Amino acid sequence: MTLQQTTLHAPIIDEGIEKKLSGLTPETIRTVIDDVLSSETGPRLKAYLKTCVHCGLCSDGCHFFLSFDRNPRYSPVGKIKETLARFIHDKNRITADVIRQAAVIAYTECNLCRRCVMYCPFGIDTAYMIGIVRRICHRLGVTPLYIQDTAHSHSAFMNQMWVKEDEWIDTIHWQEEDAREEIPDLRIPLEKEGADVMYSVIAPEPRFQADLIYKAAVLMKRAGIDWTLPATPGWDNSDMAMFSGDNEIMGRITRTHFEAAERLNVKKIVMGECGHAFRSVYDTGNRWLGWTFPPIPVVHAIEFYYDLLKTGRIRIREKFKPRVTFHDPCNIVRGKGLHEKARYIIAKTCENFIEMTPNREHNFCCGAGGGVINCGPPYKSKRMQASRVKAEQLKNTGADVVITPCHNCHSGIDDILHHYKIPMSVTFMVDILTTTMETNP
Amino acid sequence: MLLTNPQKSSGTVEKKETVDAWMTPSDHLEDIQVSPDGDNVAAMFVNKEGETQLCVNGQRWEHGFERLWYPRFSPDNRLTALAWDGEAWTLIVDDQVWDSRFDYAWNTGFSQDGHHIMVVFQKDGTYGLCLDDQPWTTSFPGIGHAAISPDGTRTAAAVQMEKISEGDIFSFQQGVFSTAVDGEAWTKNFVNIWDPVFSHDGKKTAAAVRLNLYDYSVAVNGEAWRKCFECVWKPRFQPDTDDVVAPVRKGQSWTLAKNGNLFWKNRFTQLWHPEFNHDGSKLAAVVAPAFGVWSVAVNDTVWKLDRFDAITGLTYSPDGSRLAAVGMKKGRHTLIYDGKSCNRFCERVWPPVFSPDSRHIAARIETNGRYTVILDGRVWDRTYDKVWDPVFDDANDALVIRAFDKGQYLKIRAPLSHF
Ligand code: SF4
Ligand code: SF4
Numbered sequence: 001m002t003l004q005q006t007t008l009h010a011p012i013i014d015e016g017i018e019k020k021l022s023g024l025t026p027e028t029i030r031t032v033i034d035d036v037l038s039s040e041t042g043p044r045l046k047a048y049l050k051t052c053v054h055c056g057l058c059s060d061g062c063h064f065f066l067s068f069d070r071n072p073r074y075s076p077v078g079k080i081k082e083t084l085a086r087f088i089h090d091k092n093r094i095t096a097d098v099i100r101q102a103a104v105i106a107y108t109e110c111n112l113c114r115r116c117v118m119y120c121p122f123g124i125d126t127a128y129m130i131g132i133v134r135r136i137c138h139r140l141g142v143t144p145l146y147i148q149d150t151a152h153s154h155s156a157f158m159n160q161m162w163v164k165e166d167e168w169i170d171t172i173h174w175q176e177e178d179a180r181e182e183i184p185d186l187r188i189p190l191e192k193e194g195a196d197v198m199y200s201v202i203a204p205e206p207r208f209q210a211d212l213i214y215k216a217a218v219l220m221k222r223a224g225i226d227w228t229l230p231a232t233p234g235w236d237n238s239d240m241a242m243f244s245g246d247n248e249i250m251g252r253i254t255r256t257h258f259e260a261a262e263r264l265n266v267k268k269i270v271m272g273e274c275g276h277a278f279r280s281v282y283d284t285g286n287r288w289l290g291w292t293f294p295p296i297p298v299v300h301a302i303e304f305y306y307d308l309l310k311t312g313r314i315r316i317r318e319k320f321k322p323r324v325t326f327h328d329p330c331n332i333v334r335g336k337g338l339h340e341k342a343r344y345i346i347a348k349t350c351e352n353f354i355e356m357t358p359n360r361e362h363n364f365c366c367g368a369g370g371g372v373i374n375c376g377p378p379y380k381s382k383r384m385q386a387s388r389v390k391a392e393q394l395k396n397t398g399a400d401v402v403i404t405p406c407h408n409c410h411s412g413i414d415d416i417l418h419h420y421k422i423p424m425s426v427t428f429m430v431d432i433l434t435t436t437m438e439t440n441p
Numbered sequence: 442m443l444l445t446n447p448q449k450s451s452g453t454v455e456k457k458e459t460v461d462a463w464m465t466p467s468d469h470l471e472d473i474q475v476s477p478d479g480d481n482v483a484a485m486f487v488n489k490e491g492e493t494q495l496c497v498n499g500q501r502w503e504h505g506f507e508r509l510w511y512p513r514f515s516p517d518n519r520l521t522a523l524a525w526d527g528e529a530w531t532l533i534v535d536d537q538v539w540d541s542r543f544d545y546a547w548n549t550g551f552s553q554d555g556h557h558i559m560v561v562f563q564k565d566g567t568y569g570l571c572l573d574d575q576p577w578t579t580s581f582p583g584i585g586h587a588a589i590s591p592d593g594t595r596t597a598a599a600v601q602m603e604k605i606s607e608g609d610i611f612s613f614q615q616g617v618f619s620t621a622v623d624g625e626a627w628t629k630n631f632v633n634i635w636d637p638v639f640s641h642d643g644k645k646t647a648a649a650v651r652l653n654l655y656d657y658s659v660a661v662n663g664e665a666w667r668k669c670f671e672c673v674w675k676p677r678f679q680p681d682t683d684d685v686v687a688p689v690r691k692g693q694s695w696t697l698a699k700n701g702n703l704f705w706k707n708r709f710t711q712l713w714h715p716e717f718n719h720d721g722s723k724l725a726a727v728v729a730p731a732f733g734v735w736s737v738a739v740n741d742t743v744w745k746l747d748r749f750d751a752i753t754g755l756t757y758s759p760d761g762s763r764l765a766a767v768g769m770k771k772g773r774h775t776l777i778y779d780g781k782s783c784n785r786f787c788e789r790v791w792p793p794v795f796s797p798d799s800r801h802i803a804a805r806i807e808t809n810g811r812y813t814v815i816l817d818g819r820v821w822d823r824t825y826d827k828v829w830d831p832v833f834d835d836a837n838d839a840l841v842i843r844a845f846d847k848g849q850y851l852k853i854r855a856p857l858s859h860f
Contacts, residue, residue, distance in 0.1 A: 019611065039692070039693055040693070138654075139655065141654065145608065145610055146608070149607060149608050149609075149610050149613075152610060152613045155633050155651070156585075156601070156613075156633060157585065158585075162607055164563070164568075164583065165547060165548070165561065165585065166544075166545035166561075169545070169547055170545060173510070184469075185487075187469075187471065189471075190510070190511075191511060231511070231547060231548070232548070233585065246654070248657070248671065248672040251672070252635075252672075255713075262753050265791055267788065287732075289711055290711035290732055290733065291729075291733065291750065291751060292732065292733030292750065295750060295751030295769060296751075297772055
């Protein structure tokens, strides 16, 4: 089934990109490019640049290329050609216009989803190279306004939505009160030093989706988990600075998260259903700080739910009846191979499961990840066009519900379902679990 | 394998409280806290009306509240809790309610001796600190990183000086953050302020700052160092000189800077938590000499340890001559001290505690899912449902174990010779 492609997106004026451009000279640009390339990259980048034979096989990996009718501009190699390759080969002639174009490509036309890596015969990681382009843009002060604002929020309050410390604590208190109407002795334990598990979430949960914290608390209670949440900064595991190119703030966020867990001296961190946050604490932020692996084990919600079901700590009362499909989030599937565990949970909880095609590590990105949705409303129309193959893939399942254990995927797919008028709803795994599990295991 | 002494006794139980007996069947226990001297045990529970109550050594507090939260003993053994009476938040200390009322109060903090108590508050949408029931007279649109001076008479925090709308990245980049000391802000603003700290006499403050999106520095009393770095972490004042040191990143590696100048010669993949001993003769930090390899450096010399994945809990002995920390390897912990690993790995080890004469090191540990204490590498033979950090007696000859087991709180005096 092929959905109708809409017209090409109108030019976008993004103040975050435009404001600093006028002050950029070719010399400033060259200095920053030279500095980033010489001090922040090494053999990995050299190997990629030397190895690429410009065969274009990566193109079919990219949902932008496919959704934009195989326009080579949107192929992975095409994006590198217009950005990093120019920075390297043309470095004395990089104008502000080139930087503008590079910023638009790097921040809004690549989800850093790494699907193309699997299509390249040499395994070249285009997302890594686009990350370098973003780093250069950040260093030049040329970043989309919305994601820059999010990075500012992280730097000031260590969460992505300007949530103040009292607002976080207050949200937990009222979620606990609400939950006690259902389960009188339910607790959402803040600052329980020495608990087994620290649970961490992303800032949209206290801001807009506090019911997810409530559901996590119900799950913890039913499974008998000794858990806690920090009342200090460090409760938010998200990290948009990782995607804006502000590595120093990325490191500070990850450090704050782990030091909250170290202060509480928990055995492990269980993260809510978020993909990009997992990438930050499990791969990127921890390594920028010098930890090979997280200093305290980090478990994504999918691994946690899998263990709860596998060990019988929660049992399913009655399976979910509607037809469901599953969207594999890039950061936990290509990032950590959690796809079979996710399917185990679905098999336990859902009666009618329909695989989407392609699936698992070959799944198409939701179009929101990599910070693209965080570049805000100006880019929504383009994001929707770039998600045409995703929309087709969703629609072809004929499912009533799509489950995805990632906030970005959730928002991205919600936008797609509305835009392409697909009669399907999107849900988190915890929604399925809390509606199907035994209440008195 | 953990060593235990086959000759040991189970110590003298000096106090026993049956916490379960304090509650009715419909009460839900929320929290148990124990005073540093081990003589008071407090239980916080919710009764069937949904009210939170505190009970200390079996005596219910007179004041009942719709919600109590964050019960914590001060270092001088007073019990505090944040309390909501249905209209406002306040602090309750040993069953005495503060006069101050807030729309929110949190993050109770204490001076080293426990004589002074601080909370962060929000009132009418603005923020400040309240020390010993005296709120700052100025409040701010945002606050974070609250700090109290060593003697407890002064407080500081990173504060937002003006409200900006979400999305106004340009005002943010002009710098809207400062450090307020006793409610009075530094004269300069910065893009970011993190981790303000007091000098040892409480007269000066320093904080990590960001001057723009790229240049990091340290500001002392509002004046930034003349040099900038790629990144900085929390600074420290040197006790004897008031010099300020901070971890700084330059040329993609970390080292220590003093008053803005590079100070240590070694370069590290990471360096943080610099700590001086009491007289300033030693300066130690947690370091990663290479990617993924963690150790401790003292006066710029790195301890030669086996590979650790992470290190926490850096602690000096009272005389400043010894240093201990917790090393983590493959998800298991051990104590490390005096440049060596004690190599007794278990599930969890809490930060080390030195005896007053600095000769002994103890810590709370979790082993095989139960809790006990370790002294100089030897494990106490009894385990409990829960323990708090061990406390040495002043005579340096016994360890006070504060434990909770089968619904009972136990204060146990364990002679050091019995380990
Ligand atoms: S990482 Fe994803 S979005 Fe980026 S070029 Fe590759 S396939 Fe396309
Ligand atoms: S498939 Fe690999 S080698 Fe071919 S163009 Fe793409 S990145 Fe280059």
